[in-house]
Amino acid sequence: MPKVKITETVLRDAHQSLIATRMTTDEMLPIVSKLDKVGYHSLEAWGGATFDACLRFLNEDPWERLRKIRKEAKNTKLQMLFRGQNILGYKHYADDVVEYFVQKSIANGIDILRIFDALNDIRNLQTAINACKKEGGHVQATVCYTISPVHNIESFVKMAKQLEDNGADSICIKDMAGLLTPYVAYDLVKAMKAAVKIPIQLHTHYTSGVASMTYLKAIEAGVDVVDTAISSLALGTSQPPTEPLVATLQGTQYDTGLDLGLLSEIAEYFRPLREKYIASGLLDPKVMSVDINTLLYQVPGGMISNLVSQLKQQNKEDKFEEVLKEVPKVREDFGFPPLVTPTSQIVGTQAVLNVIAGERYKMVSKESKALVKGEYGKTPVEIADEFRKKIIGDEQPVTCRPADLIEPELEKLRSEIKEFIEQDEDVLSYALFPQVATKFFEFRRAQKYKIDGDMVNMEQKTHPI
Structure with a gap:
């Protein structure tokens, strides 16, 4: 059996789930080079709600965040969550916007795109899959796990097979609600591994209290990669903690090979941040319980x-x-x-x-x-x-596929915000969140004038005219 690989979620889903994605880039950057030394399969560092939160609440440019993280993470693949035709927004966008967003995500440092659709409608994934392939990125196509009279192991395996046929490089079983129980996970992974040749990754949340046990059974069934969060930002609505899983697998055929000492140092870094979020009320202890x-x-x-x-x-x-x-x-x-x-x-x-x-x-x-x-x-x-x-x-x-009804939008969007554009990516920020992005662009411009004005004042004091 190959060793189990781990994707660390602390830079994206862990703080999205616990503190509404409010961790700032400045809080992340000092620890990224240490995260990079661990030997993770990947760092989930972007996508999901991070884009919206950067612009809306933190007055940060999400593209700049990605570039800064990329600069510090020299050896580890960076991964993002991408909502198919919804990109990182809440509605469907035109194909030209989807394609350009994928292109720019990869150009700015993303290696792996985890692409999902809320309805598991493969038609809504295809544009993003094709664009990612074209740019040389890794397509991780997603099966959203849920429970209903029409969802079963057979239906999920059938979807995984279709995704493999449509160009996926790996499959993610995305259990966004923490509904996947250990023995069902074993059967699902076993069946999926028998049906597809590409790697299988499992993502879940600790909400219902079964997630670490679920991972253990999935690992026994042959899952290739699992998502965990460093312990100081794990549990509750976040992911299962990284260190206990690493310790559990040590010395077995599934040994991750990760260093618990290094992981402990990383957990130590995030501990005061966690205390800060609790004190500010952002981290409600209620979300930490089962x-x-x-x-x-x-x-x-x-x-x-x-x-x-x-x-x-x-x-x-x-x-x-x-x-x-x-x-x-x-x-x-x-x-x-x-x-x-x-x-x-x-x-x-x-x-x-x-x-x-x-x-x-x-x-x-x-x-x-x-x-x-x-x-x-x-x-x-x-x-x-x-x-x-x-x-x-x-x-x-x-x-039909809903996006077939949407006309190309990029050129129109560009002309609407030409006065604010400082980088190619600005048009994409505006495409997803027009009002929020415009407000951010105004803030950015005001900051620039303030800095320029301060520089002029300093020069005048140093070299009086």
């Missing part, structure tokens, strides 16, 4: 906290149990989508509306209408005609 509702209702931990906050705003917290029971019903009506961004938000919000209104689908969100219409792609189960008519009336459903 949430068994995840397994009972097959609802991701982050979605549960979202439902609670929506009910609080309406002073309807007493309806929480009712909403939890409504979620699976809405999901069934909507064709059993996996619950991951953006489908988890759409299904959850609709369940809240149904309960608060006291009548199902009396109020329907515009995102629910778009999902039922087919604007996000093909749902795992065909939505019933009668139900679709109730939600979208006489509107025609979208049956």
Whole structure:
């Protein structure tokens, strides 16, 4: 058996899951060269919500973050999470934007793109897969794991085979909700390894408390790589901790070969940062506990906290149990989508509306209408005609790949922000988050004038005119 490889998530998913992606580039950079020495399979350092958070909350350029991390990580592959046709945003973008984004991601330092679609609709992955192949990147195509009457080992293995045929270099089983239990993981990995020739990687969250056990069974079944987070930012809604897994596998046929002493130094670096986040209220100790509702209702931990906050705003917290029971019903009506961004938000919000209104689908969100219409792609189960008519009336459903209906956008976007462009990548930041990016560009310009003005003042003091 080959050794097990590890992808470290501390620079992306760990802090995304625990502190809403608020770690700054300055907090990351001092430890990157040490992370680079560990011998990880890869560092997940970009993508997901990092792009949005950099611009929206940290006044940082996400592209600059990537370049700085790349400079420090000289030996380890950098990996990102890419939402297929949604890129890193929340809607579908034109093919030319997707292609250019992939090109620029790889040019700025990304080696591996983990590409997924919230509906597991392969049509929504193909443009990004082709673009990544063209740029010489590694395509890690993703199977989003979920539980429903229509999802089973056979269906996931079939999808993995299709992804391999479509150009994937490796497959990721993405268990975004922490629903994958140990013995199911064993059977799933075993079946997938028998069906495909490319490596299999497993990603999960600790939310339900079973994740480390799940990894152990997946490793016994032959999984090639697993995602972990350094212990100071692991557990809860984050990933299983890196060091205990390394220690568990030491001296076995699965030995990772990673140095526990070096990992301990890295954990030590992040410990004061963790204390800082707890003190600021960004890291709520509640997200560190096991949430068994995840397994009972097959609802991701982050979605549960979202439902609670929506009910609080309406002073309807007493309806929480009712909403939890409504979620699976809405999901069934909507064709059993996996619950991951953006489908988890759409299904959850609709369940809240149904309960608060006291009548199902009396109020329907515009995102629910778009999902039922087919604007996000093909749902795992065909939505019933009668139900679709109730939600979208006489509107025609979208049956083609949704992006086929979107005209090329790049040139139009460029002309809209030409006054702000300082680098080619700015058009992509604007494409994904127009208002947020514009605000950042204005901030960046103001900072530049401030620095230039300070320099002039200093020169005048040194060399009076």
